[in-house]
Amino acid sequence: MEQNAEKRSIVGDDNSTVKRQDTSPSKGIAHIKPEYIVPLKQNENQKVAIYDEEMSSDRMTNEFAGGTNKKNKNGRGKKRGQNKNRDNRQVKEQNVLCPRLIHGDISKCSFGDNCRFVHDINLYLSTKKPEVESNIFPSCPVFNSLGFCPMGFKCRFLSSHLNKEDNILISKKEIDPDAQTIWSVKGEVNHISPERKLDLIKRRFPFTKSNEILEIIDSFQQECRDSMKPEEEVESTPQLKKQDPDVEQPVAPQVEQRNKELSQHRMKQREVYLKYKDTRYFAQEKKPLDLYHKKIVSPLTTVGNLPYRRLMRKLGADVTYSEMALAVPLIQGTNSEWALPKAHTSEFPGFGVQVACSKAWQAAKAAEALANSVSEISEINLNSGCPIDLLYRQGSGSALLDNPARMIRCLNAMNYVSKDIPITVKIRTSTKEGHPIAEGLVKRLVNETDVAAITLHGRSRQQRYTKSADWDYVSQVADTLRSAEADFIETEQGKEGRDSKNRIQFVGNGDVNNFEDWYRYLDGNENIDSVMVARGALIKPWIFEEVESQQYLDKTSTERLDILRDYAQFSMEHWGTDEYGISQCRRFFCEFMSFFHRYVPMGICERYPVKLNERPPNWCGRDELETLMGSTDVNDWIKLSDLFFGKTDENFVFVPKHKSSSYANRDS
Numbered sequence: 136m137e138q139n140a141e142k143r144s145i146v147g148d149d150n151s152t153v154k155r156q157d158t159s160p161s162k163g164i165a166h167i168k169p170e171y172i173v174p175l176k177q178n179e180n181q182k183v184a185i186y187d188e189e190m191s192s193d194r195m196t197n198e199f200a201g202g203t204n205k206k207n208k209n210g211r212g213k214k215r216g217q218n219k220n221r222d223n224r225q226v227k228e229q230n231v232l233c234p235r236l237i238h239g240d241i242s243k244c245s246f247g248d249n250c251r252f253v254h255d256i257n258l259y260l261s262t263k264k265p266e267v268e269s270n271i272f273p274s275c276p277v278f279n280s281l282g283f284c285p286m287g288f289k290c291r292f293l294s295s296h297l298n299k300e301d302n303i304l305i306s307k308k309e310i311d312p313d314a315q316t317i318w319s320v321k322g323e324v325n326h327i328s329p330e331r332k333l334d335l336i337k338r339r340f341p342f343t344k345s346n347e348i349l350e351i352i353d354s355f356q357q358e359c360r361d362s363m364k365p366e367e368e369v370e371s372t373p374q375l376k377k378q379d380p381d382v383e384q385p386v387a388p389q390v391e392q393r394n395k396e397l398s399q400h401r402m403k404q405r406e407v408y409l410k411y412k413d414t415r416y417f418a419q420e421k422k423p424l425d426l427y428h429k430k431i432v433s434p435l436t437t438v439g440n441l442p443y444r445r446l447m448r449k450l451g452a453d454v455t456y457s458e459m460a461l462a463v464p465l466i467q468g469t470n471s472e473w474a475l476p477k478a479h480t481s482e483f484p485g486f487g488v489q490v491a492c493s494k495a496w497q498a499a500k501a502a503e504a505l506a507n508s509v510s511e512i513s514e515i516n517l518n519s520g521c522p523i524d525l526l527y528r529q530g531s532g533s534a535l536l537d538n539p540a541r542m543i544r545c546l547n548a549m550n551y552v553s554k555d556i557p558i559t560v561k562i563r564t565s566t567k568e569g570h571p572i573a574e575g576l577v578k579r580l581v582n583e584t585d586v587a588a589i590t591l592h593g594r595s596r597q598q599r600y601t602k603s604a605d606w607d608y609v610s611q612v613a614d615t616l617r618s619a620e621a622d623f624i625e626t627e628q629g630k631e632g633r634d635s636k637n638r639i640q641f642v643g644n645g646d647v648n649n650f651e652d653w654y655r656y657l658d659g660n661e662n663i664d665s666v667m668v669a670r671g672a673l674i675k676p677w678i679f680e681e682v683e684s685q686q687y688l689d690k691t692s693t694e695r696l697d698i699l700r701d702y703a704q705f706s707m708e709h710w711g712t713d714e715y716g717i718s719q720c721r722r723f724f725c726e727f728m729s730f731f732h733r734y735v736p737m738g739i740c741e742r743y744p745v746k747l748n749e750r751p752p753n754w755c756g757r758d759e760l761e762t763l764m765g766s767t768d769v770n771d772w773i774k775l776s777d778l779f780f781g782k783t784d785e786n787f788v789f790v791p792k793h794k795s796s797s798y799a800n801r802d803s
């Protein structure tokens with residue numbers, strides 16, 4: 136009946152055709168004050184939400200899968216995955232200014248007439264896109280905050296730092312704009328040096344520690360395999376076995392030699408096996424990791440970029456994580472992957488780099504490359520929870536939950552090579568719904584690894600976001616961890632390696648969307664050191680302010696616009712204000728909006744808080760801006776982006792990277 140009513144159209148007061156919607160108070164529906172409920176126009180969709188981390192990243196399809204995109208008849212790559220309609224073409228200028236001339240010094244280009252780029256500044260300026268007309272930033276925001284603009288002539292706010300009479304750039308600071316360290320002026324850390332990156336690309340990076348630990352792990356595994364084989368099988372050659380067993384055979388010299396070699400090999404293996412056991416305790420020499428009651432933002436692919444994390448730091452976060460970086464492209468020195476460990480100075484200490492891998496060699500090499508190339512990392516986190524099919528099929532992410540022995544090898548290998556950087560892990564309850572394995576897994580992690588922290592997302596891989604996180608189970612796992620730890624400390628190994636002050640940090644995750652959730656889960660069990668916030672911090676970035684003040688804060692539309700303004704400012708400082716930078720800023724702004732718009736303002740609600748899986752009826756805000764910021768229409772997000780980055784090109788298309796699944800999936 137209800138469904139029919141929703142489908143039928145009725146005529147509204149203004150004679151427009153409107154759809155009837157269900158606004159009766161019921162479970163799964165956000166309760167909005169009647170004066171803010173507006174009828175849906177025809178063809179307009181009800182606000183749809185519930186996002187999940189499932190997405191198809193082009194980076195993953197191309198690099199992690201080893202470029203498996205099939206080619207079609209025309210030789211063009213057939214795009215796979217959810218985002219195949221995305222237009223990822225880079226913005227190209229009609230005349231490209233020589234990179235050496237961005238700051239105007241013509242003497243810097245050594246290619247002379249052979250240079251394929253434009254050297255005539257006036258020609259370049261005559262075809263350059265017009266200045267950005269931003270309502271919020273009337274002049275170059277980067278120049279205003281840094282005292283110079285790294286984009287020079289290419290800046291789309293050029294007039295604010297150009298002396299028009301003689302075409303000379305203005306700078307308030309004495310900075311060599313071509314210096315490698317320009318990023319440090321921008322307040323960014325963890326840039327790998329070009330030499331190091333080249334070493335990775337050319338495969339001459341010295342993975343000394345990785346090779347050591349991988350050899351040890353190999354021998355250890357061999358030892359385990361051998362100990363399961365019958366002696367005879369190992370020590371006799373296949374030819375001898377074929378002969379009649381009743382006839383005594385003379386021991387051939389080759390066999391004697393082979394047995395001798397085998398026993399020497401065995402002895403060596405035993406040595407390395409003992410060495411492997413020893414590697415565990417290097418963790419005691421690591422930097423201490425303190426997550427106790429810290430305000431933590433989850434690793435968030437795409438949306439958890441540097442400008443967003445900088446914003447969250449400003450808004451009270453203590454700990455932030457990089458987006459998930461894939462081990463293989465890190466080892467290969469891929470630019471896009473090495474962009475991920477970059478951080479803002481405000482993030483350190485308390486910045487973790489997350490890595491996804493499927494095998495110990497990937498884990499070891501990626502961790503060694505990180506530990507030797509970038510310095511401001513508080514922890515390296517192994518992703519063992521990512522549900523994306525592509526990664527799962529390759530044995531990465533949550534696939535490691537199905538293979539704990541492999542996860543342990545990865546963690547121990549990382550621990551051995553990461554110098555003083557502690558190793559941590561993020562897991563889910565299990566891969567299959569209804570078969571939780573985290574409890575058994577943490578026991579093994581206590582006994583067989585030296586991880587400094589474990590984060591548990593209280594959902595299974597199969598479950599994705601369809602049901603609430605199971606906090607009873609998270610709490611149970613925290614208790615199990617503590618008792619396993621207490622038992623371990625009593626053992627011979629434990630006494631040597633760990634003490635009660637140095638406990639493994641345990642962080643719970645899932646559905647922490649407001650300050651009440653935060654305190655409920657944190658105060659509910661003293662074995663939980665902290666909780667991690669993901670979607671809650673995207674939809675309501677001021678969540679930690681609420682945690683601090685222990686009350687809900689009804690932010691006005693202008694206050695929320697200020698948050699977006701900060702984000703836009705940080706984006707332009709990070710990606711730049713040239714044509715390409717602005718398009719990146721706009722794209723990531725829209726990605727952010729795909730979560731930010733889901734905030735239902737407190738002042739229009741009849742009942743608060745609104746749960747993440749509660750569908751609001753179509754609502755309007757207390758002012759026009761609030762309505763605009765709550766719009767589910769991608770075009771409205773673009774309209775908002777225009778306020779900061781000027782009018783967009785008409786052909787700009789935006790498809791959010793993260794899948795939005797319907798309310799039909801929610802747990803009712």
Ligand SMILES: Cc1cc2nc3c(=O)[nH]c(=O)nc-3n(C[C@H](O)[C@H](O)[C@H](O)COP(=O)(O)O)c2cc1C
Pocket residue numbers: 186187188433434435436437438458459489518520521561592604644645646647667668669670671793
């Ligand atoms: C857009 C998005 C991107 C995510 N990316 C990652 C990631 O890169 N690594 C990771 O471990 N988890 C990732 N997650 C999962 C979150 O870190 C978190 O575990 C999950 O969303 C549950 O927390 P929540 O209920 O507070 O959202 C992502 C989640 C979302 C919504």
